Amino acid sequence: MTETEQSITIVKNGPYIVRGSVPLSVQSIGVNDEGEAVKWVESRQYPLQGVYSLCRCGRSKKHPFCDGSHAQSGFDGTETAERQPIVELSKTYDGPDIYMTDAKCFCALARFCDPHGGVWNQVKMSDDPEIREVFLQEVWDCPAGRLVAWDKQTGRPIEPHFKPSIVLIEDPKMKCSGPIWVRGGIPVIGADGFVYEIRNRVTLCRCGASSNKPFCDAKHLTIRFKAT
Numbered sequence: 219m220t221e222t223e224q225s226i227t228i229v230k231n232g233p234y235i236v237r238g239s240v241p242l243s244v245q246s247i248g249v250n251d252e253g254e255a256v257k258w259v260e261s262r263q264y265p266l267q268g269v270y271s272l273c274r275c276g277r278s279k280k281h282p283f284c285d286g287s288h289a290q291s292g293f294d295g296t297e298t299a300e301r302q303p304i305v306e307l308s309k310t311y312d313g314p315d316i317y318m319t320d321a322k323c324f325c326a327l328a329r330f331c332d333p334h335g336g337v338w339n340q341v342k343m344s345d346d347p348e349i350r351e352v353f354l355q356e357v358w359d360c361p362a363g364r365l366v367a368w369d370k371q372t373g374r375p376i377e378p379h380f381k382p383s384i385v386l387i388e389d390p391k392m393k394c395s396g397p398i399w400v401r402g403g404i405p406v407i408g409a410d411g412f413v414y415e416i417r418n419r420v421t422l423c424r425c426g427a428s429s430n431k432p433f434c435d436a437k438h439l440t441i442r443f444k445a446t
């Protein structure tokens with residue numbers, strides 16, 4: 219792997235090494251008057267760096283970057299996530315010409331799927347153009363890629379276009395910091411060299427508490443993680 223190829227490599231009990239000049243920014247989960255998650259709000263763009271290491275243990279004093287705290291704290295970063303393709307871990311929800319797959323184990327609790335009756339109901343009525351538009355946007359806003367919409371005719375996923383990029387999620391309503399949102403199909407390579415399924419949307423744990431490492435399983439909400 220050269221330094222110009224984009225990739226994220228996991229260091230055993232250590233950080234994520236990001237290679238290939240991947241843009242890095244911070245985005246917050248924006249809510250409406252009812253407190254529902256409805257939009258992504260960009261708050262910061264970091265200067266572009268060729269290679270950088272992102273904290274995975276949650277203890278760095280130089281967030282989002284690694285400062286070596288994992289070594290002092292004895293961080294156990296063992297990768298525990300299942301390694302089969304996401305569709306094999308998903309339940310299917312049927313609709314007229316679209317169906318949706320849902321892999322709960324990847325949920326980062328960003329909550330974009332809940333407004334307007336929820337995507338599980340919307341998919342059943344997705345032949346209505348207005349409902350279809352809302353449904354697809356809510357599925358696409360799922361940072362973890364837990365939810366994927368599929369075109370029944372082509373058998374292909376209906377995905378938003380993302381340039382390869384990394385977003386650090388903040389969740390002001392829940393008063394905590396969220397995971398690392400990896401977008402645009404950047405390969406994630408385990409500490410043992412295993413290449414995880416390449417997906418358009420993935421969330422990686424940066425609080426250190428996930429039971430589904432390297433992926434986020436929403437424990438950052440339980441521990442009220444703050445990347446400060």
Ligand code: FES
Nearest residue numbers: 423424425434437
């Ligand atoms: S960042 Fe979500 S579980 Fe760690």
